[in-house]
Amino acid sequence: MTEQNSADLQAVKQSQAKESTPQQVPVALSTSCLFPLGVPETFETALELGYDSVEVMITHNVLSQEPHDLLDLIQKYQLPISAIHAPTLLLTQQVWGRAWNKMQMAAKMTRAVGADVVVAHPPFRWQKTYAKNFVAGVREISQLEGVKIAVENMYPWSVKGKAVEMYAPHWDPSKFDYDWMTWDFSHAAAANDDSLEAVQRIGSRLGHVHLTDGSGDKVMDEHLVPGHGSQPVAETLQFIAASDFDGVVCAEISTRKAKGAAARDEMLAETLAFAREHLAR
Structure with missing residues (x-):
């Protein structure tokens, strides 16, 4: 990071700190919400709708992989990046090579752009070596780079009506000694888990936190607008707001079925309003 970029990043953070209530839980907008649009469109939408920051999911899009380009967007839109989602999805297995390289590069990028958290999925079960040392490896990289690596809750897959374990050591990170976890309400619905009990x-x-919802009727990742599914999202956010949680709640809904930009933005505005209401302190 250049001295100028570092100064610009600090200016954005200081400006935002002055304009926001110190006790307010920040709400971010994930780039996944605007897919197949990119990172610049997410920044523009986040600014227009009043989100506090952006979460960048690393994909095959080169811009999402370049710290200098992301710093330019931070400066242009005067919005920080609060989290980096490592390319650990099934569709991003070719991004940044081997599994541990993905994690290391995501952690370095997180630090470079001034974010605090790396969101990472647990290994797939065929990544046996990676999975064997995953808990310890995550902690080592987290401490080395000085960022939180928050492992995300997933869910069992279903093949011909039978549950299939796709993740190792397990899809539920709460069963292991991770220092940090990301909670996703849509994944919880697919796993028939209760988010309030889990977060407690x-x-x-x-x-x-990935703010979304799911019906629980299907073994799939729905990413509904919060309040449109069966998860106790409102109650969980209220619990989080009453706790000493100092992280970020990030909108991660699917807007692919929205009929045009206006309908998409309505969904994102509704998600933000829901978050503001139930995260009020």
Whole structure:
């Protein structure tokens, strides 16, 4: 990071700190919400709708992989990046090479752009070597780079009506000694888990939240607008707001079925309003 970029990044953070209530839980907008649009469109939408920051999911899009380009967007839109989603999805297996390289590069990028959290999925079960040392490896990189690596809750897949374990050591990170976890309401619905009970169980290890919802009727990742599914999203956000949680709640809904930009923005505005209402302190 150049001295000028570092100064610009600090200016954005200081400006935002002055304009926001110190106790307010920040709400971010994930680039995944605007897919197939890119990072610049997410920044523009986040600014227009009043989100506090942006979460960047690393994809095959080169711009999402370049710290200098991301710093330019931070300066242009005067919005920080609060989280980097590592390219650990099935569709991004070719991004940044081997599994541990993905994690290391995501952690370095997180630090370079001034973010606090790396969101990472647990390994797939065929990544046996990676999975064997995953808990310890995550902690080592987290401490080395000085960022939180928050492992996300996933869900069992279903093949011909039978549950299939796709993740190792497990799809539920709360069963292991991770320092930090990301909680996703849509994934919880697909796993038939209760988000309020889970977040209470995770306690101070909750490092990041993906705000969305799911019906629980299908073994799939729906990413509904919060309040449109069966998860106790409102109650969980209220619990988070009443706790000493100092992380970020990030909107991660699917807008692919929206009929045009206006309808998409309505969904994102509704998600933000829901977050503001139930995260009020």
